[in-house]
Amino acid sequence: MTKIFEVIRKPLLTEKGQILREKNIQVFEVATWASKHQIKEAAELLLQAKVKSIRTVRMPSKAKRLGRWLGSTGAGKKAYIELIDALAPKAE
Numbered sequence: 001m002t003k004i005f006e007v008i009r010k011p012l013l014t015e016k017g018q019i020l021r022e023k024n025i026q027v028f029e030v031a032t033w034a035s036k037h038q039i040k041e042a043a044e045l046l047l048q049a050k051v052k053s054i055r056t057v058r059m060p061s062k063a064k065r066l067g068r069w070l071g072s073t074g075a076g077k078k079a080y081i082e083l084i085d086a087l088a089p090k091a092e
Helices: 015-021 036-047
Strands: 008-011 025-030 051-059 063-066 069-072 076-083
Antiparallel strands (some): 008 025
């Protein structure tokens, strides 16, 4: 089995991510080779919570300029991980 921090690299702390956290959705940068099953296993170990669903998005590289030099950012992958809300009351 791969290590947790090889699959889940870092949390993405953005304004959109903060809005999604209120809806119990966490946003992480993940390895480009990671599948949804590997991301789910790593997230459950890391967050100590059950995962309800996972959505993944591939981010293309972008051209960036620093003065007269042109470069590019690296391509990546991010995962939107929805957790089961254990604190919410159950409907009967």
